[in-house]
Amino acid sequence: MPNDNGAYAKREKYYMKGELYPFLRVGMQKVNLTPTVTLGTQGRTVREENAPVLIYDTSGPFSDPSVKVDLKEGLPRLREPWIKARRGMPHVTQMALAKAGIVTPEMEYVAIRENMNCRELGIETYITPEFVRQEIARGRAALPANINHPEAEPMIIGRNFRVKINTNIGNSATSSSIEEEVEKAVWSCKWGGDTLMDLSTGANIHETREWILRNCPVPVGTVPIYQALEKVRGRVEDLSWDVFRDTLIEQCEQGVDYFTVHVGIRYGNVHLADKRLCGIVSRGGSIMSKWCLVHKRESFLYEHFDDICDIVARYDTALSLGDGLRPGCIADANDEAQFAELDTMGELVQRAWQKNVQAFIEGPGHVPMNKIKENMERQLSRCHEAPFYTLGPIVTDIAPGYDHITSAIGAAQIAWLGTAMLCYVTPKEHLALPNRDDVRTGVVTYKIAAHAADLAKGHPGAQIRDNALSKARFDFRWRDQFNLSLDPELALRYYTEAGHTDGEYCTMCGPNFCAAKLTHDLRKLK
């Protein structure tokens, strides 16, 4: 597969070096801008240079034309030497190292990555390698990085960092091949996915995951209960700790960076969903609920939580505590079932931390805007500020076909309030599995929500890109505007399809009637 640089035609791959670890090369994209040209006094033109803008890059080697990627070989194993250098140490997890006061190369990497534009401009911010260490030690941020997935570039999930987005791919019994899923994985990274969940449930789960892991420049998550269920031929009642444990180990060995485990489902709470309009809409949640009811006993995931932690700690696989009782419609939002599960997750996340396991908490789902804040505040207090990772939330149920939008409205708000990572939703949500176009639309929509939250929270340097794009727009530097945008290809297409070609007028108003042009004239009037 050739590197696909269509979106980055005018972007340059750029690497920043480490200071603590000079061997670090932190990859990003650099957008070089043309100068602003204005008419000065006596008809002379005045050129004002515009500083390049650095863009957070989730596509790893795929956006570097000097790296030839062969999917059969897999990506370069970036972190392998760092991991090897730590072999003698008693602990492997980033959290254990952070607690021991060690700033790892991964930590410096993410500090540089989060802070790139400010660093380039010499602006000091709170985001330093030491700050990253403190946040991980405290559990307020997670850096999912399985020692067997050295291909992934380090990234961090926590509310004092850029809001991240997760993309879901994966075949179901009815659709798609391994090639398609790998292609979708690379594709979602191209558009800006920060992590990737492989939710495959059909045949070839193990092999699909292997191809994805070896070629994925971002952390990969899974829901191990899906594969465990395949192993017992779909019979929920036959699930057991043994088969689950073996599945965990299998996936840890492959390099999965985080597991969604529906440990918050407790036998005593399942009945709380009875009153609901839409019951349980989480697959993992419905599986574990059924298991509890059939066996009339506590969930084996809850009972073996410490064992789960002991396994994943050996690989530094992080745990994403899955919200099996998340609401599936507006009517069920913020109900007793949901909040009972959140309390359980708050108890368990502390136990994970005791074992130096990095963890985050999954959240809803479907929540009207007036109930979003309660979710965030309760999660922060009950779950001790562990990172929150939400699916949307969707803020109204009346728009199937547009749920990337119904959910981006909720996602932007909850991220502003403190959610660290957003799970994307595509236009096909509730209707079908997404194709390539849907993945792109879903990712870009969620980059918007995440960036809007970064702006609102005042993430260091976030507004630099907005300001550069706005200035390019006002200057009629169309190509600069598009190169700075989240989807340069689409913006350029809309512009050229309408017959425009770099005119000095705003394309909404037309050449004779343009507010921006008038404003330029005004400035000359004075």
Place this chain on the structure above:
Amino acid sequence: MPNDNGAYAKREKYYMKGELYPFLRVGMQKVNLTPTVTLGTQGRTVREENAPVLIYDTSGPFSDPSVKVDLKEGLPRLREPWIKARRGMPHVTQMALAKAGIVTPEMEYVAIRENMNCRELGIETYITPEFVRQEIARGRAALPANINHPEAEPMIIGRNFRVKINTNIGNSATSSSIEEEVEKAVWSCKWGGDTLMDLSTGANIHETREWILRNCPVPVGTVPIYQALEKVRGRVEDLSWDVFRDTLIEQCEQGVDYFTVHVGIRYGNVHLADKRLCGIVSRGGSIMSKWCLVHKRESFLYEHFDDICDIVARYDTALSLGDGLRPGCIADANDEAQFAELDTMGELVQRAWQKNVQAFIEGPGHVPMNKIKENMERQLSRCHEAPFYTLGPIVTDIAPGYDHITSAIGAAQIAWLGTAMLCYVTPKEHLALPNRDDVRTGVVTYKIAAHAADLAKGHPGAQIRDNALSKARFDFRWRDQFNLSLDPELALRYYTEAGHTDGEYCTMCGPNFCAAKLTHDLRKLK
């Protein structure tokens, strides 16, 4: 043009009658639902009826198969007899009548329309004809209804009512014909536009507007300065009160229901935009600013504001006080220029009310999420709770091609906080004029934002539709789900394209692995 019922195949046109005015027939759509069928004890099936859901309908006669619309004839003149019956009265505006204690047919019409589902279910709410009258008298709501546009169905704009959306159409010098614009007008009403602004600036402005007015079932707004500028051949400096006055009268006579007038631009405030990154991005704002600077004097719109009110009061054309100094990028949000103009508008809206002219206030634009609340609170206090009518706001500038989404995120929030009407934004914003598909996407996106706000504010009955759709989803009543949705055609297309046909499983998970199906099984377990 045949009535286009594609989207409404399973919806029925339904009319509710008035009580104060028994001749009223308030049109809406009724979605008839199939029953929920479950397996009861001993294998018997249990059928539970699902009540029909009424849907607010902006398409007027176009969604009534019993009405044959001939665009050359124009729509039936619904309000003509009501207006005639008031001929002897001293005042014509809804505000004058409201202040005099008169509940007009228009007021009862909107009360029924706002309250339809609760009324059908016999649930009492605060929305009564008398409440509508009080809100109009107080200036907190506007019912734009030019006496020369009797074709339009009454609707109300105010924060105690459903959030409304406006759609913009209109050709520019470079594009589109009259037929195309009329077709877009009807099309935008089909998808849910509550009002329509004709922003045409090219040739045939008068004739285009005439065709639109005679065939538009919703209130129509314009920006008269655009036509005035055409009359002086685009020379801003040649604009004058006389040419503007004549244009106002011409458009009032035609039946325009509201005018955007950029009366908030004052000579002394124009310089406040100098420091901005993006200057002035409102066309009307840049025109009036240039006029002030060229003539070195106060704007003729500001100086003749009382004269403007005297003219529009004779027709009950409402005034939309245009925000000529709205910010055009994130960097310029909430600045001195913007807020100085808002203060001027607060002064003028009271003068409009004194002359019984209905009015609302236009707002931004481009605002990061953390600055949205200040906009709303300041507007409410400075403008005495006059309805706020905002363009988005867009919450980040980095996504041209997706500005329907960047702005829907802001629109939903500001509407929740109290904005009464949202001006839609299409995917082509900043890039090109919208085509039919863009209009549809823009309208549906804004219906989402508006409805999400209605839910969050607790508008009476808003959640009935969500709940009905959620239940249909959970029951696998796919057709009911689609018929209840904002875009039944798109939802059905996504569903069928994936090869699905009314299966009893969730289409995300596939037949063997469906959370909703498992939940149904769970309920049988107990």
